[in-house]
Structures are given as structure tokens and as C-alpha cells.
Amino acid sequence: MPLDSYDRTEPAEHSTPDTEPETEPRARLGLAASLAVHIGVTLLGVAGLVLAFGVGVGSPTDPGPGLWPLVAASLMTAAGMATIVRAALGERVESLRGSARPALGVALAVLFVLLFSFVSVLVALLVVYVLWTRLLGGMAWIPVLCWSLGGTAVMYVLFGVVLGTPFPAPLTAIP
Amino acid sequence: MTDAILHGFAVAVEPANLVAVLAGCLLGIVVGVLPGLGPITTISILIPFTYAMSPATAIILLAGVYAGVMYGGTVTSVLLRLPGEAASVVTAIDGYEMARRGRAGPALGISAIGSFVGATVALVGLTFFAPSLADLALHLGPPEYAALAVLGLLLIAYLGSGSFAKAMVAAGAGLFLSTVGLDPVSGAVRFAGDSLQLVEGFDVVAIVLGLFGIGEVLYNLRPSQGDATLTTRKIGRVFPSTQDLKASRGAIGRGSVLGTLVGLIPGGGGLVSSLVSYGVERRVTKNPGEFGKGAIQGVAGPETANNASSTSAFVPLLSLGIPFNVTVSLLFSVLLVHGITPGPQLVDEHPDVFWGVIASMYIGNVVLLVLSLPLVGVFVQILRLKFSVLAPLIVTVSLFGLYTIDNNTWNVWVAITFGVVGYLMRLWGFPLGPLVLAFILGEILETSLRQSLILSGGGFDIFVSRPFSLAILLIAVAVLAHSVIARLRTRGTRTTTDREPVAHRSGGSDES
Numbered sequence: 001m002p003l004d005s006y007d008r009t010e011p012a013e014h015s016t017p018d019t020e021p022e023t024e025p026r027a028r029l030g031l032a033a034s035l036a037v038h039i040g041v042t043l044l045g046v047a048g049l050v051l052a053f054g055v056g057v058g059s060p061t062d063p064g065p066g067l068w069p070l071v072a073a074s075l076m077t078a079a080g081m082a083t084i085v086r087a088a089l090g091e092r093v094e095s096l097r098g099s100a101r102p103a104l105g106v107a108l109a110v111l112f113v114l115l116f117s118f119v120s121v122l123v124a125l126l127v128v129y130v131l132w133t134r135l136l137g138g139m140a141w142i143p144v145l146c147w148s149l150g151g152t153a154v155m156y157v158l159f160g161v162v163l164g165t166p167f168p169a170p171l172t173a174i175p
Numbered sequence: 176m177t178d179a180i181l182h183g184f185a186v187a188v189e190p191a192n193l194v195a196v197l198a199g200c201l202l203g204i205v206v207g208v209l210p211g212l213g214p215i216t217t218i219s220i221l222i223p224f225t226y227a228m229s230p231a232t233a234i235i236l237l238a239g240v241y242a243g244v245m246y247g248g249t250v251t252s253v254l255l256r257l258p259g260e261a262a263s264v265v266t267a268i269d270g271y272e273m274a275r276r277g278r279a280g281p282a283l284g285i286s287a288i289g290s291f292v293g294a295t296v297a298l299v300g301l302t303f304f305a306p307s308l309a310d311l312a313l314h315l316g317p318p319e320y321a322a323l324a325v326l327g328l329l330l331i332a333y334l335g336s337g338s339f340a341k342a343m344v345a346a347g348a349g350l351f352l353s354t355v356g357l358d359p360v361s362g363a364v365r366f367a368g369d370s371l372q373l374v375e376g377f378d379v380v381a382i383v384l385g386l387f388g389i390g391e392v393l394y395n396l397r398p399s400q401g402d403a404t405l406t407t408r409k410i411g412r413v414f415p416s417t418q419d420l421k422a423s424r425g426a427i428g429r430g431s432v433l434g435t436l437v438g439l440i441p442g443g444g445g446l447v448s449s450l451v452s453y454g455v456e457r458r459v460t461k462n463p464g465e466f467g468k469g470a471i472q473g474v475a476g477p478e479t480a481n482n483a484s485s486t487s488a489f490v491p492l493l494s495l496g497i498p499f500n501v502t503v504s505l506l507f508s509v510l511l512v513h514g515i516t517p518g519p520q521l522v523d524e525h526p527d528v529f530w531g532v533i534a535s536m537y538i539g540n541v542v543l544l545v546l547s548l549p550l551v552g553v554f555v556q557i558l559r560l561k562f563s564v565l566a567p568l569i570v571t572v573s574l575f576g577l578y579t580i581d582n583n584t585w586n587v588w589v590a591i592t593f594g595v596v597g598y599l600m601r602l603w604g605f606p607l608g609p610l611v612l613a614f615i616l617g618e619i620l621e622t623s624l625r626q627s628l629i630l631s632g633g634g635f636d637i638f639v640s641r642p643f644s645l646a647i648l649l650i651a652v653a654v655l656a657h658s659v660i661a662r663l664r665t666r667g668t669r670t671t672t673d674r675e676p677v678a679h680r681s682g683g684s685d686e687s
Contacts, residue, residue: 076347137563
């Protein structure tokens with residue numbers, strides 16, 4: 001779904017009144033990978049069971065702190081097994097193809113936190129806006145700079161001046 | 176009653192609250208139009224900033240945003256066939272077709288009018304129904320609360336668009352996450368290791384902002400497919416003609432009642448109510464062939480119903496103290512932070528909050544009608560904003576907001592982690608709503624379950640020996656049985672489920 005294509009103004013070409021904005025299905029995982037995903041999720045439930053027993057389950061008359069987590073983890077495990085069955089019967093989920101851009105987004109979010117923790121809030125905002133609009137937005141340099149400087153200024157005023165957030169970075173430009 | 180309502184209006188017109196309702200509605204509409212931001216993300220971004228406000232002002236602001244998003248989401252549905260929030264998915268069918276036939280104005284106009292009528296009908300219901308339900312709820316004990324919470328979770332999973340098993344996996348994960356930290360009964364520390372932060376448990380805002388806010392941004396970063404085309408920027412005459420009004424009269428009436436009732440059911444708000452209304456309209460119309468080709472009833476009914484249901488979804492929160500949809504559950508957690516436990520006592524103990532919020536909703540409704548009709552042209556211009564500019568703003572505002580909760584980066588890291596989790600869940604078809612709702616209902620459920628067991632001396636018969644809790648549990652069993660039977664029946668006919676979330680930008684159908 002092209003969220004960047006709002007500038008288009010020409011009328012729609014096709015006339016089929018379908019309800020889905022998507023035009024072609026996304027790539028899907030094969031059987032083995034799909035099973036692996038659902039088995040992995042179920043194992044998380046099993047890990048929960050182990051943790052619950054670790055803190056002490058007790059009994060219904062004398063419940064330990066682990067009794068309720070045990071119920072939650074059992075639900076997750078049982079439902080997880082049902083999803084494995086469904087995957088084995090042919091239900092397919094989306095593949096990770098196309099996750100490079102989301103991964104870059106995560107990297108930029110991490111970079112942002114590190115920069116505002118250890119360097120400076122202003123640097124963090126500016127660097128992340130420039131990188132995001134340039135690398136993920138594919139914008140030309142002039143709009144990149146305009147948006148980044150504008151965004152940084154707005155955020156600085158909002159969080160630094162109006163809300164007076166005490167930021168951790170030693171070199172923070174906010175007094 | 177009259178005194179109480181008047182008191183509510185006195186609270187609502189206090190300057191801070193009036194500003195809150197105006198700002199909330201306006202912000203809500205803008206956000207509803209913006210790509211990549213649904214009501215859940217927006218409300219959770221705002222939550223850290225409401226901690227400094229009075230509880231009534233905080234809820235008034237957030238309820239205004241919620242109502243505003245419902246209005247704003249319609250604009251993108253009609254003009255782009257991209258629902259701004261999940262509940263507007265249905266509007267994207269006939270609303271978009273109306274716009275293609277040069278009737279974008281009346282489509283938006285009738286939505287605004289229908290939304291106003293629907294929300295007002297639901298509000299009148301809320302005003303008169305919630306206090307009596309609260310009186311009734313005073314007689315409910317821990318077994319009934321436990322049963323209600325179980326039923327709520329089951330219905331959310333059942334009414335969601337995806338697979339029931341996956342919804343239950345998500346619910347189980349949410350319940351488990353809610354147990355991290357102090358055991359509410361014995362005070363023992365669970366699963367915290369050496370982490371001081373984990374002893375306090377996860378902050379719901381960090382989880383929600385991660386799953387919905389950051390997860391959604393990440394999901395939208397994938398290379399795009401398909402195409403969205405803006406039909407027109409020229410909206411023209413917004414106010415529907417007499418003929419249009421006449422044609423939609425019945426749809427709006429039915430939508431109001433349907434929406435109000437469906438909104439009371441756990442998981443029934445938003446999308447479900449608009450789907451039900453669309454189905455009803457298609458059945459009662461004399462020209463079913465018009466549906467899908469720009470029938471104004473197909474816009475008026477669902478839009479009315481979705482606003483009515485999002486209003487009546489406040490009834491369980493304000494009377495029982497149990498939130499049954501994700502947005503309302505966020506308001507529940509805001510009240511808890513302010514030291515107010517929502518429940519049957521709310522109306523007596525905090526009448527300013529109870530009646531103030533209801534009165535503000537009346538005011539907000541009028542504000543939305545007055546703002547949305549003449550300003551539609553302005554809101555359309557917001558569509559020019561690109562997602563690549565908004566995305567870093569959403570991420571940085573979310574992370575800064577989380578930092579301000581306790582001036583610590585712990586919640587920020589939690590949110591980024593849950594952002595990745597939310598991305599994967601979306602990719603693999605695990606709904607996010609049940610996880611968040613289970614996380615919030617988890618403590619109510621655990622506490623009431625264990626109190627029940629203490630009351631009964633460890634026997635589970637307490638849940639079936641009390642008529643009300645037995646009735647609730649029977650409904651829950653019926654839901655579960657129906658889901659399993661339906662699954663077995665359809666297994667032969669369906670080999671693959673190609674269920675793309677319909678409203679990608681707003682978190683699919685979990686959002687209500």
C-alpha cells in the first residue's frame with residue numbers, strides 16, 4: 001500500500017468494486033517455515049509453563065504465585081498447538097521477504113535512543129530524521145533537510161521547552 | 176439524575192475540560208485522516224502527557240480523540256478507499272464508489288450526520304443505562320467478575336477477523352505478561368530476575384506503543400504493493416440533499432440502535448458494528464443491486480453504527496469497571512494511574528469523572544459535527560502529508576513520551592522490542608488486540624479468580640453454583656463450542672486463508 005502516493009490526483013482506472021486495496025497477494029512462507037513459526041510460538045508457551053513451575057504452582061486450595069501464570073501459559077501452549085495443526089493443514093502466513101526496510105527502521109529507532117542517551121537530544125533528532133527521510137523515504141536532499149530541521153525544532157520546543165523533559169545525555173543542548 | 180447530569184455539564188465546561196474536548200476532537204480528526212496512526216496509537220502516545228492533568232480532563236481529552244478518529248477515518252475511506260481506522264473499512268466500499276461518481280461531499284456529509292446521531296443515541300443510552308447497570312454490578316462478586324473477564328476475552332478472540340487459535344495464543348501471551356512482577360495476592364515476585372523494573376511489571380503504555388505504534392510503522396515500511404488513488408480533492412457541497420437525507424433516514428435510525436447494542440458486547444465495537452449494519456442495510460433495501468456501487472445507505476448505516484458502538488463501549492468501563500475493547504482498556508489504565516479504580520462505585524465516588532466525561536462526550540459530539548462539515552476541505556489537504564515524513568515523527572514522539580513517564584529509557588527499550596514483536600505478529604496473523612486486552616484484564620481476572628477460590632475454600636463449584644456467573648460461563652462455553660464447530664465445518668471447504676488485514680494502517684480489525 002503506497003502511503004507515499006497521496007499526491008496522485010488522476011481518477012481511478014479500474015471499476016471493480018472490490019473491498020481490498022491490495023492488488024496482489026504477498027509472498028507466503030512454505031510448509032516447513034510456516035510450521036517452524038508456529039512451533040516456535042508454541043515453545044514460548046512451553047517456556048512459560050517451565051517458568052510457572054519454577055516459582056511454585058501450589059494447589060487450588062493453596063495457590064502458589066505460579067498457578068495463574070501456569071493457566072496463561074497452558075492457554076498459549078494449547079492454542080499454539082492448534083495453530084501448528086492449521087499450519088500443517090495448509091494455512092500459510094506472510095514471509096519475511098521485504099523486511100529489510102522495517103529492520104532499518106528498528107536500527108534507526110535504536111540509534112535514536114542511543115544518541116539521545118549518550119550524545120545529545122538535538123543530534124539524535126536531526127540524525128534520525130535525516131537518515132529516515134533520506135533512506136526510507138527516498139526524498140531529495142532539500143526536502144530532507146527542511147523536514148528534518150523543522151521536525152527537530154518542533155520536538156525540541158515541545159519536549160525540551162514546553163514539557164521540560166530532563167534528558168540523560170551529558171552533551172544535551174537542553175538546559 | 177438531572178442534578179448529576181447538570182453537575183457533569185458544569186465539570187465539562189470548566190476551561191481546562193472544554194479545551195481538552197476541543198483539542199481532543201480536532202486532534203482525533205487530523206489523526207484519523209493521517210496515515211499510520213489509529214486511535215490506539217494516538218491515545219497511547221498522549222497518555223504520558225495526561226499524567227499531569229486531573230483524571231476527568233485526561234479522560235475527556237482521550238475520549239475526544241477516540242471520537243474524532245472515528246470521524247476522521249471516514250475521509251480516507253471515502254477518498255482513497257484506505258480506511259483511516261478499522262471501523263471505516265465498510266465505508267470504503269460504497270463511500271469510495273460515491274466519491275468516484277462525484278459524490279464525495281454527500282458521502283462525507285451523511286457520515287458526519289449519521290455519526291452525530293448514532294453517538295448521541297448511544298450517549299443517551301449511556302446516560303440512563305450505565306448508572307443502573309452500576310447499581311446492579313454492586314451485587315456482583317469475584318466469581319462473576321472472573322466469568323465476565325473470561326467471556327470478554329473469548330468474545331474478543333471470537334469476533335476478531337483472524338484465526339481464533341491465534342487470537343487465543345495472543346491472549347495467553349498477554350495474560351502471562353501481566354503476571355510479570357508482584358503477585359497481587361501473596362506479594363511474591365514473579366519472573367523479574369534481578370531487574371528492578373520488572374518487579375513493577377510491564378507498563379501497558381510501553382507495550383501498546385510498541386505493538387501498535389512502532390509495529391505499525393514497521394509494517395508500513397515494507398515495500399508497497401497495490402495502489403491507492405485519491406479520487407478527488409474537490410469535495411463540493413458537503414451537506415446532503417433532501418433526497419439523500421430521506422434515503423439514509425432509515426439506515427441512520429437502524430445503525431444507531433444496532434451500534435449501541437453491539438457496542439455493549441465485548442469486542443463488538445467498531446468494525447463488527449459497521450459490518451452488521453452494512454449487512455442489515457443490504458437486506459432491507461429495495462435495490463440491493465446499488466450496494467457496492469455507491470449506495471448512500473451503505474455509508475450512512477455503518478458510519479452511524481460504528482460511532483454509536485464506540486460510545487456505548489464506555490458502558491462496561493464506567494459501570495462494571497471492565498474494559499471490553501483495546502481503546503477503552505487504555506482509558507481504564509489511565510484511570511488506574513490517577514488512583515481511580517473504575518467500577519460500580521465510580522458513579523458515587525467520582526461523580527465528576529463519571530458525569531463530566533459523559534457530558535463532555537455530548538459536547539464533543541456537537542463539536543465534531545460543527546467542525547467536520549465545514550472543514551472537510553481542510554482535512555483533505557492533510558492527505559498530502561507523506562508517510563515517510565510522519566513515520567520518524569511517530570517513532571520519536573512515542574519514544575520521547577515513554578521516556579518522560581519516569582525519565583528512564585527502560586520503557587523505551589521495551590517499546591522497541593514490542594515493536595518488533597508487533598511487526599512479526601502482524602506478518603504472521605496473530606491479532607494484537609487480544610494480547611493487550613488480556614494484559615489489562617489479566618490482573619482483574621487473576622485477582623477475582625483467586626478471591627473466588629478463597630471464598631469457596633479451593634473448590635471450582637463457586638463458578639457454577641451462582642446463577643449469574645453460571646449464565647456467563649454458559650455463554651462462554653457456547654462461544655467456544657460454536658467456534659470449534661464452525662472451524663470443523665469450514666475446514667473441508669477452505670484450504671488456505673488469505674486473510675490480509677483489511678486496514679493495514681490502523682492495526683487491522685483489532686482496533687476499536
